[in-house]
Amino acid sequence: MELLEKISVFLNRSLSWIGGVFLVGMIVLTCGNIVFRLVWVPIRGTFELMGYFGAIVTAFALGYTQMKRGHIAVDVLVNTFSDKRRKVVDTINIPSVFSFLVLQPGRLP
Secondary structure: OHHHHHHHHHHHHHHHHHHHHHHHHHHHHHHHHHHHHHOOOOOOOHHHHHHHHHHHHHHHHHHHHHHHOOOHHHHHHHOOOOHHHHHHHHHHHHHHHHHHHHHHHHHOO
């Protein structure tokens, strides 16, 4: 079991770093597009690339966020609950999110 956890931690950290690189790419692309628009030559495909890069950043950060239990908006509310209520919320929330993430790719064109 420790081997699987080490592999999971390695993959999540690696994907998080790759997501960070794409985030920096988004920043550079946005700044470059702003500068080039000043001389009337915008970068073609910026809108599409920003969408793809944003999807990559979000998807690659999900595993690390789940590993660290870093869902801040939910934690603000759930941390006020007792341990028993937190377990009930987790029992409902984790399968719900999992089923959503499993079913969602089927809706993509």
